Amino acid sequence: QKEVEQDPGPLSVPEGAIVSLNCTYSNSAFQYFMWYRQYSRKGPELLMYTYSSGNKEDGRFTAQVDKSSKYISLFIRDSQPSDSATYLCAMRGNSGGSNYKLTFGKGTLLTVNP
């Protein structure tokens, strides 16, 4: 079983739709969870950052972490064409050294159609 599983898509939705992106993981030591957005030919840009379980909201974006199920989600409300990008989930452990290393999902390609 891969450490982090993410459906690569592609996912195509109409403008205004609610988008749900998900990752599952197997390593119970993961404590920090991130979502990055990556436009074509650019570096990953941090969208959401959460520690342990719970929800976090920032504008149209909501991140959820369920550590008991080893499952994280990103919801995008009122999706816009400018949200079209690859979305990467990433996670890591709590202490230093090699635990700072991020483990990534392979990314989900999202297209929002006008």
Next chain:
Amino acid sequence: DVKVTQSSRYLVKRTGEKVFLECVQDMDHENMFWYRQDPGLGLRLIYFSYDVKMKEKGDIPEGYSVSREKKERFSLILESASTNQTSMYLCASLPRGGGQPQHFGDGTRLSIL
């Protein structure tokens, strides 16, 4: 805002050349990372450094080395470039304590001919 700058956006080199990729961060972060990103494989860690002159191998260090002589600069070196090192290379940084996310540069798209 954290700024991570990679010196080249696009680079074309020949097989067998020694290639240097440079990364600079302006936030006095102790930890710096080099990843490569390939279609279908995602991001994979090559090397990271947790302080000046300190380094640790990541998941795919073969064919690469690194240098960290100053805190703000982390260099990735391809000792003898090969075509299978054609990839997107991404640098990231993180402060000591780790209670913040990694911030990435815009990447260097390297082609080895």
